[in-house]
Each structure stands twice: as C-alpha cells, then as structure tokens.
Amino acid sequence: MVCISKMSAAKTDNEVTPLHGERVTSQRLLILRIIREGEGHMDAEELYRRATEEDPRISLSTIYRNLRLFKRIGLVEERYLGEGHHHYELRRPTQHHHLVCLGCGRVIEFECPQTEQMREDVAKANDFEITDTEVYFAGYCSSCRKKRG
Ligand SMILES: [Zn+2]
C-alpha cells in the first residue's frame, strides 16, 4: 500500500493519467496520449486516423466508446466548434474559449474573464446553476486573410 501511494505521488504530468478506477488498457493510454500530444481539438475521425497508425487493431467504435468514458470521468472535454464536429481535449483547470478559422480549420484558444462574469450574472438573474459554458467565434485567421487578399 505504501508503495502504491509513493508511486502515485511521484507521477508527473506526462505519465499515466489515473483512470478513476477504470481498467487501464494500452488502447486507452494510446488514445489519451494522442489527445494530449495533438494540442487538443481533434475530432474522433482524426483521433482514429492517428491511433490506427500506432495500433491498427483499434476501431472507430473503440475510439467513441473511450471518448465517452473519458468524458464521464472528467478527463476529457467535448467541444462543439461548429461544422458539426465534436472536438476533444484534455480537461484543464482554467476556462478557455475558441476561435475557429473557417479557412484552414485552425483552432486558437483564448481566455476571457468577461465570460466568467457573464456566466455569474446570467446564473444569478435566472436562478440557474450553470455547469458548462461553450463560447466560440468563427472567422478567418491572419494567414487565411492574407491568402484571400
Ligand atoms: Zn486560417
């Protein structure tokens, strides 16, 4: 027992993320690693493509099943960034929002304290407990605007 707590205390951010009692499988670790390395904002298809490069036995339904699991235990957040895609990223302690480029698909993150304030105000005004906020702005990034002239 002592051994186990020592080990988990020594874990760094880059090491295995605890799966909250769920079975740790190599496929689960692979999917989490790809989400981490992919700088977030990958949709399930892209995740699937990258995962099969490393493990050809992985199926798209395995990807979806595990994404649902990661979401349920709070490891991963699902973001709705337009175009009918759900993007996935590791949950982080600070709230952030997204700019989505319609030209190249780039996703830029930003933090905005005003949305925190808005959330509080709206919750108070409507006596509503808000558990999730999704803000994204769609448009064109600077390099796409240059290309368009
Ligand atoms: Zn762009």
Ligand SMILES: [Zn+2]
């Ligand atoms: Zn993000």
